Each structure stands twice: as C-alpha cells, then as structure tokens.
Amino acid sequence: MSIEANAKPPLLEIKGVKTYYGNIIALKGVDLSVAEGEIVTLIGANGAGKSTLMMTIFGSPRAREGQILYDGRNISKLATHEIARLGIAQSPEGRRIFPRMSVYENLQMGASLNKFAHFTEDLERVYVLFPRLKDRATQRGGTLSGGEQQMLAIARAIMSRPRLLMLDEPSLGLAPLIALQIFDVIRDLNKREGLTVLLVEQNAFGALKLADRGYVMVNGLITMSGTGKELLARPEVQAAYLEGGH
Amino acid sequence: MSVTTKPERASGQPDIAEALKQAVWAALAAIALSIPILLFRAGANINNMLVVTARPVLVAGLVAAIFVARFLIVIWQSGRTTRTKSAGFAISPQTAFRLKGLLVVLLIAYPFIMYGLTGPLGSLKWINNYGIQILIYVMLGWGLNIVVGLAGLLDLGYVAFYAVGAYSYALLSTKFGLSFWICLPLAGLLASLWGMILGFPVLRLRGDYLAIVTLAFGEIIRMILINWTAFSNGYAGISSIPHVSFFGLPFEDDDSHPTFASFFHLHYKPIQQTIFLYFLILGLSLLTYFVTMRIRRLPIGRAWEALREDEIACRSLGINTTITKLTAFSLGAMFAGFAGSFFAVRQGFVSPDSFTFIESATILAIVVLGGLGSQIGVAFAAALMIGGTEILRELGFLKYVFGPQFDPVQYRMLIFGAGMVVMMIFRPRGLVSTRTPSIFLNEARTISSANVKEGHG
Numbered sequence: 001m002s003i004e005a006n007a008k009p010p011l012l013e014i015k016g017v018k019t020y021y022g023n024i025i026a027l028k029g030v031d032l033s034v035a036e037g038e039i040v041t042l043i044g045a046n047g048a049g050k051s052t053l054m055m056t057i058f059g060s061p062r063a064r065e066g067q068i069l070y071d072g073r074n075i076s077k078l079a080t081h082e083i084a085r086l087g088i089a090q091s092p093e094g095r096r097i098f099p100r101m102s103v104y105e106n107l108q109m110g111a112s113l114n115k116f117a118h119f120t121e122d123l124e125r126v127y128v129l130f131p132r133l134k135d136r137a138t139q140r141g142g143t144l145s146g147g148e149q150q151m152l153a154i155a156r157a158i159m160s161r162p163r164l165l166m167l168d169e170p171s172l173g174l175a176p177l178i179a180l181q182i183f184d185v186i187r188d189l190n191k192r193e194g195l196t197v198l199l200v201e202q203n204a205f206g207a208l209k210l211a212d213r214g215y216v217m218v219n220g221l222i223t224m225s226g227t228g229k230e231l232l233a234r235p236e237v238q239a240a241y242l243e244g245g246h
Numbered sequence: 247m248s249v250t251t252k253p254e255r256a257s258g259q260p261d262i263a264e265a266l267k268q269a270v271w272a273a274l275a276a277i278a279l280s281i282p283i284l285l286f287r288a289g290a291n292i293n294n295m296l297v298v299t300a301r302p303v304l305v306a307g308l309v310a311a312i313f314v315a316r317f318l319i320v321i322w323q324s325g326r327t328t329r330t331k332s333a334g335f336a337i338s339p340q341t342a343f344r345l346k347g348l349l350v351v352l353l354i355a356y357p358f359i360m361y362g363l364t365g366p367l368g369s370l371k372w373i374n375n376y377g378i379q380i381l382i383y384v385m386l387g388w389g390l391n392i393v394v395g396l397a398g399l400l401d402l403g404y405v406a407f408y409a410v411g412a413y414s415y416a417l418l419s420t421k422f423g424l425s426f427w428i429c430l431p432l433a434g435l436l437a438s439l440w441g442m443i444l445g446f447p448v449l450r451l452r453g454d455y456l457a458i459v460t461l462a463f464g465e466i467i468r469m470i471l472i473n474w475t476a477f478s479n480g481y482a483g484i485s486s487i488p489h490v491s492f493f494g495l496p497f498e499d500d501d502s503h504p505t506f507a508s509f510f511h512l513h514y515k516p517i518q519q520t521i522f523l524y525f526l527i528l529g530l531s532l533l534t535y536f537v538t539m540r541i542r543r544l545p546i547g548r549a550w551e552a553l554r555e556d557e558i559a560c561r562s563l564g565i566n567t568t569i570t571k572l573t574a575f576s577l578g579a580m581f582a583g584f585a586g587s588f589f590a591v592r593q594g595f596v597s598p599d600s601f602t603f604i605e606s607a608t609i610l611a612i613v614v615l616g617g618l619g620s621q622i623g624v625a626f627a628a629a630l631m632i633g634g635t636e637i638l639r640e641l642g643f644l645k646y647v648f649g650p651q652f653d654p655v656q657y658r659m660l661i662f663g664a665g666m667v668v669m670m671i672f673r674p675r676g677l678v679s680t681r682t683p684s685i686f687l688n689e690a691r692t693i694s695s696a697n698v699k700e701g702h703g
Contacts, residue, residue: 105548
C-alpha cells in the first residue's frame with residue numbers, strides 16, 4: 001500500500017540502493033522517496049540500516065548499486081562535500097559537533113558552505129529557534145548538555161539554508177521533554193519555512209506522529225510504508241516498535 | 247564574557263599609566279642606587295695603580311631592565327586581579343595586545359641591549375646562541391603548529407621540509423649563484439610543494455598511521471640527501487654557502503666595492519652581520535605569526551580547526567577536506583622552508599646531520615609543551631627548550647661539584663625528559679592551554695569599533 005508520489009517529481013528519490021561494508025551487505029535494495037515540503041521518517045530496530053542509508057545518501061559509504069536522485073540528478077557518485085553543497089544538510093548520528101570550538105564557531109562552520117552570505121540573519125533565526133544556544137554562544141561545544149548539543153547539531157545544519165535536512169536520531173539519549181521540544185522545532189521549520197525533512201528515529205511513536213509519511217526498515221530492506229497515521233495504526237508496527245513504552 | 251570585560255576595561259584603562267608611573271619610580275630609584283654602587287669600578291692595573299673605570303652602559307642596561315620588569319609586574323598583577331573577577335580569560339584582549347607589542351619592542355631592542363651590556367665579543371653568544379637559535383625554533387614551532395595544533399595532523403617528519411629549504415638555498419646559491427633574497431621565496435615554494443607531495447598519499451590517514459608515514463617521509467628525505475651524492479654531496483654536505491647580504495650590500499671588510507659598513511659609514515664589525523641575521527629571523531618569525539593569526543580568522547583557518555575536531559562532520563558541512571589538509575601541510579612546510587634557507591645562510595654549511603629525527607622530535611616537543619594551537623605558548627616553550635640547552639653549557643661550576651669530567655650538556659635529554667613528565671602531570675594541555683577564540687561575538691565587535699573611534703584601532 002505504497003503512497004503514490006505527487007505529480008511533482010520528488011526532491012530525493014532512492015532506487016534500488018545496495019550498500020556493502022566490505023563483503024557484508026547492509027542495504028539490500030532500498031527504495032524511498034521524499035517530496036519537497038514533506039517530513040518523512042524512517043523507523044527500524046538497531047542494525048536495520050537506517051544510519052547506513054543516511055550516510056549512503058551523503059556518499060560515505062557509497063552505494064554499490066542503484067541510484068540516488070536529488071532534484072532529478074544522480075548524486076551517488078559525488079564526494080560528500082559536493083553533496084552537501086547541493087543543499088542537503090545533516091545532523092549526523094552522534095551529533096558530531098566540534099567540541100573544542102565555541103557554539104558560535106560551530107554555527108559559523110555550518111554557514112561556511114554558502115560563504116556567510118546571510119550569516120547574521122541566519123544566526124538570529126537559529127537563536128529564535130533555540131534560545132538556549134544564544135546563552136551558550138561563547139561556551140565550548142563539548143561542555144554543552146546532550147540536549148543542547150543536539151540543538152547545536154540541528155542549528156549548525158540549518159545554517160547553510162538547506163533544501164533537505166536529514167536528521168539521524170535527534171531524540172537519542174534525551175529526556176522525553178527535550179525530545180518533544182526538538183520535534184516541535186522540526187515541525188516548526190517544516191511548516192513555516194517549507195523545509196523538507198528526512199528523519200531517522202527509534203522513537204517510532206514521536207516520529208510517526210510528526211511525519212507526513214513513514215518507512216519501516218528491517219534488515220536492510222523497506223518492509224512497510226504509509227502515512228504516519230496509517231503506520232501507527234498497523235498491528236505489526238505496534239507490536240514491533242510501540243508495545244510497552246507508550 | 248562581554249558583561250565581565252566591560253568593567254575590566256574601565257579599571258584596565260589606567261593600568262598602563264599606573265604601570266608606567268611605577269616603572270619610572272623604580273627606574274629612578276635604580277639610578278639613585280646604582281650611581282654610588284655600580285657606576286665606577288675601582289681596580290688595579292699592571293703597576294698596581296688604582297684605576298677607576300666608569301660603566302655607564304651597565305647602569306643604563308640595569309635601569310632599563312628594572313623599568314621593564316616593574317612595568318611587566320604591575321601589568322601582570324592587574325591581569326591577575328581581572329582573572330579573579332571573570333572566570334573566563336585571564337587577560338583582556340587589549341592588555342594582551344599591548345603585552346605583545348611590548349614583547350616585540352623588547353625583541354627588537356634585545357641585540358642592542360646585549361651589545362651594550364657585553365660588548366662586541368660577549369654579545370655574539372647572546373645574540374647568536376640564544377637569540378637566533380631560539381627564534382629559529384620559535385618559527386619552526388609556529389609552522390608545525392599549523393599542521394599539528396590547528397589542523398590536528400600529527401607530523402613526525404617536519405624536519406624534512408626544513409631540510410628542503412636549507413638544501414634549496416645551498417644548491418641554488420652554490421650551483422647557480424642566486425642570491426639569498428631570490429632563494430628565500432623559492433625555498434618556501436619548494437618546501438610547500440614537498441608538503442603537498444607528502445600530503446596526497448596521506449590524505450586518508452589519521453592519528454598513529456599518519457604519524458608513521460610522516461616519520462618515514464622525514465627519513466626518506468634524509469636518506470636521499472645522504473645517498474644521492476651527485477646531487478647533495480652526501481654526508482660531506484655543502485659548504486661555503488654564500489653569506490647573507492644587506493639587500494645586496496655584503497657584510498665585508500673591503501673598501502673596493504660598496505659594503506654594508508661603507509654604505510652606512512660604519513666601521514666594519516663581524517657582529518653587524520649577526521645582528522642582521524637576528525633581525526632577519528625575527529622578521530621571518532613575526533611573518534609566520536601574523537600569517538597564522540590572519541588565516542585562523544579566515545574560513546580556511548576555521549576549517550583546519552574543525553578538521554582537527556571532526557573530519558566527518560566537516561565533510562557533511564560541505565568542507566573539502568582534501569584541500570583543507572593540503573593547505574595545512576603546504577603552508578606549514580613553507581614556513582619550514584623559509585627557516586631552512588635561513589639556517590643555511592647562517593651556518594654557511596649544510597649536511598644531512600642537521601636534519602635527523604631528533605630535530606623533528608624537538609620541534610614537536612616545543613609545540614606540545616607550548617600547548618597545541620597556542621602561539622604564545624609555543625614561543626615560550628621554544629625559549630625554554632633551546633635556551634635551556636644553551637644555559638646548560640654555562641653551568642661550568644657543576645664541574646667543581648661532580649668532578650672535572652662532568653658535562654651538564656650530556657644530561658640535556660634526561661632533564662628534558664623529567665621536565666616533560668612534570669609538565670604533563672601539572673599542565674597536561676601545555677604551558678598556555680587556553681585557546682583564544684579566533685572570532686569574538688557581537689559584543690566584542692562593538693568594543694573594537696569603540697576603540698576605532700578612540701583611535702586605538
């Protein structure tokens with residue numbers, strides 16, 4: 001029961017992507033699409049290949065087979081920094097902020113891609129979204145709390161004014177309330193600025209409630225897809241990801 | 247930070263005036279005391295007659311030293327009080343800027359002070375062994391700091407680029423008769439080219455693996471210099487390398503053609519060349535300093551620091567890590583090349599013995615001791631490491647304690663080893679471990695624009 005893509009071609013389209021780590025196959029032919037202005041979430045258990053897909057879109061590791069089309073162009077052969085320059089930003093797994101640089105410098109690194117063209121403006125925008133970062137601007141990234149680091153990672157990613165924002169487990173290790181705040185910001189960015197979001201999550205309940213559409217990944221393959229509400233209602237999804245916690 | 251710096255500046259402003267006042271009083275007291283005690287020296291000549299010699303230079307030097315010392319102490323103390331006020335940075339950027347200015351002035355005055363205090367023969371040691379020698383290592387430390395401290399690429403073969411610079415000048419001047427001023431940029435260029443040649447194969451390596459490859463690279467260069475005798479004359483090295491000239495005017499005692507001494511109507515003294523070499527290396531070091539500080543504020547400089555922190559995050563932010571690494575390698579190598587050609591022109595002789603692994607290790611130790619990424623810390627560490635070695639030569643009195651066979655220089659490495667262990671226990675991040683942020687926030691910017699209005703900018 002796949003959702004038919006709209007008349008407009010999707011912003012990101014993944015066709016039959018296979019990724020290997022050495023001889024081990026991690027993605028066994030993944031198909032996925034994200035239309036402009038959508039929030040799409042990818043849920044799945046540990047080791048399903050969610051983060052691998054995220055990194056494959058960014059060209060490290062490369063897809064050995066299949067196509068990754070961004071805005072109609074195959075980007076599967078490009079270097080990571082070239083992909084980033086096309087307007088894709090990510091907040092990677094484990095946040096990967098620069099720990100010994102200040103919050104402000106971290107944000108500057110995010111803006112270096114578009115040569116600081118709208119730096120002051122974007123800084124204000126980010127500070128409105130995450131007022132905590134403004135208070136911590138001179139502090140080193142590594143001294144922030146987990147939630148603040150996650151905010152910084154997202155803020156750094158949107159400093160480049162991307163068209164597509166990819167977030168890898170933004171709620172990982174955060175208190176439920178902070179995770180909710182992060183999800184609120186993602187919704188806000190999507191509604192107000194029309195930012196397209198691809199969200200990888202283990203927190204299936206929160207992610208599916210937030211997303212327009214979702215995909216379920218098991219062992220390197222997409223096994224289910226549908227709107228967020230549909231997936232939340234599916235007994236398989238409830239059994240595998242929602243029982244117990246919610 | 248802004249909230250705490252503003253009151254500091256209000257009280258920090260009269261600090262300089264206060265320090266000057268106190269320094270003047272201290273200097274006056276020194277003059278008053280030293281006229282009866284130091285100015286005249288009573289001695290006996292060969293006929294056992296009383297001879298009184300006046301020593302105005304000694305008194306002047308002492309008074310100057312007391313003036314400077316008092317000034318620095320007052321400033322330092324005001325810096326300490328601000329530290330207790332704000333938990334952030336120890337010294338406000340303004341005081342730091344003034345201190346740096348004062349340090350440069352002192353460094354410029356240094357050879358003349360030494361000349362005045364110890365005369366043409368005695369000052370040679372102070373200017374050459376301490377001044378020039380330390381400054382070479384300051385420059386090398388700053389150059390390596392770009393690669394190791396900023397970009398985070400552990401380079402154990404840095405001396406290879408120093409060797410490339412030295413041999414560039416040695417060969418170009420002896421084989422093609424090119425002057426030092428042409429060879430200096432060429433040496434930098436060649437060294438940075440070799441930096442890139444090393445950079446390409448090691449792009450994918452990090453940490454220990456990178457360190458081993460750079461170590462091997464340093465040895466390869468040395469082995470080539472030893473074994474390719476047709477090119478580099480092997481172990482024997484290259485001798486009679488032309489000496490430095492004052493932009494074309496040679497330092498010679500010869501009236502047949504214009505020389506430095508005749509042009510400026512001075513009497514020829516060998517020390518003139520040494521002093522010129524001192525200023526040359528001082529200029530080159532300051533060039534390294536300013537270029538590095540400038541670049542740190544540019545996107546590429548911040549990209550280096552980000553690369554040191556997290557390479558994957560860098561790439562996903564659209565930074566081309568290949569170019570970033572290569573620029574770090576080649577820029578660091580370029581400064582080593584400059585230093586190398588200076589080394590060659592100063593020694594007049596180069597051989598592979600000068601470019602062994604222990605040199606790389608010394609430079610790296612300077613960078614680590616000084617605090618990775620800290621410019622001032624590296625300079626202090628160089629003074630300590632290199633000056634320390636020289637001071638060991640002075641400790642002749644230890645012979646009376648440990649017997650005539652005792653040579654303190656032999657224990658150099660032991661002392662440094664112990665020193666380094668102590669350092670790593672008490673200051674594990676180096677002498678100067680605070681990293682000055684390369685960019686200040688909006689608040690700091692308004693401070694600096696206010697200064698511009700006052701005419702300080």
